[in-house]
Amino acid sequence: MEAFSERGLNFVTELKSKRKVRNGSGYNVPYKDLSEHFRKPHGEVYAKPLASKRGKGRPCLRFTETKVVQLKSYKSPIRVVALYNKRSSRRAFGYFASTDRTMPGATVWKFCRARWAIEVMFRDLKQNLSFGTLPCGGENASDLAVAMPFAIITSLRLRPEIWQVEAGLTIGSSISIVKDRALSRSIDLLGFECSVILRNRVRARRDAARSGRKPVDQAAA
Structure with missing residues (x-):
């Protein structure tokens, strides 16, 4: 956060519930866990469905509690928005902070939700590619x-x-479709009339007489 502030930029992030904060700057004001400062949601915010749901579904309603607090190890006060699933909840499911103390809570959450797309992308990169x-x-x-x-x-x-995949699918679903299609084509190729041609082609490329030379398919013609 310090590096962003020094360059005149705002920073938005999600905080863990055990981060130490206080609601004042006096020496006698103790630092407590972030979760201890948020207990009573009083605002509302709507959000569109995430991209992973392909834009389907109704906008979700969440309940908010917003405060300006002092984060330990950061010199300037920050704006923190706590999100609750129900108005009667007394424990937030997430805490989202912004160095811009005038930023609306809905905007803070919008930025943090957008960041989730980056996490999804890296998961797809690791799991599927x-x-x-x-x-x-x-x-x-x-x-x-x-x-x-x-x-x-x-x-x-x-x-x-x-x-040849439908637009709007998740990366994982798209890759699964491409893999399944390629596997089906391979099985069809090996199991039906093309199998003889394929076997002859493989034999030609594995011919010991052509060891160390560029593979050709003439022998399979």
């Missing part, structure tokens, strides 16, 4: 292992028709 796993060594291989998953995700988002 082996992001962070290097199949081989070398600088070029490392660059490809980082760049290719991002390129695939970008292509799936911007040009889903190239992959």
Whole structure:
């Protein structure tokens, strides 16, 4: 936060309930857990469904409690918005902070919800595209292992028709469809009339006489 403030920028983030804060700046005001300062929601905020739900569903209603508090290890007061699922709740499910003390609570939550899309993207990169796993060594291989998953995700988002998937699907669903389609084609190729051609092609490429030379398919013709 300090680095952003020094550059004249505002910072919005989510805070853990055990972060130490106080509701004053005097020496006699003790720091307590963030959750101890928020107990009574009094405001309301609506939010659109997350992108993972493809924009379907009704806007969700949440209840808010907003305070300006002093965060330990940060010199300036910050605005904190606590979100509750019910008006009768006495424990918030999330605490969202902004260095801009005039920012509406709905805007603070909107920014934090948008950040969740980044977490979803990295989950898709790791779970579906082996992001962070290097199949081989070398600088070029490392660059490809980082760049290719991002390129695939970008292509799936911007040009889903190239992959023959429906626009608006999650990355995980799109990749599953592409994988299933490729597997079905492979099974069809191996199981029906093309199997003879495929076997001959494989034999030609594995011919010991062509060891160390460029593979060709003439023998399979």
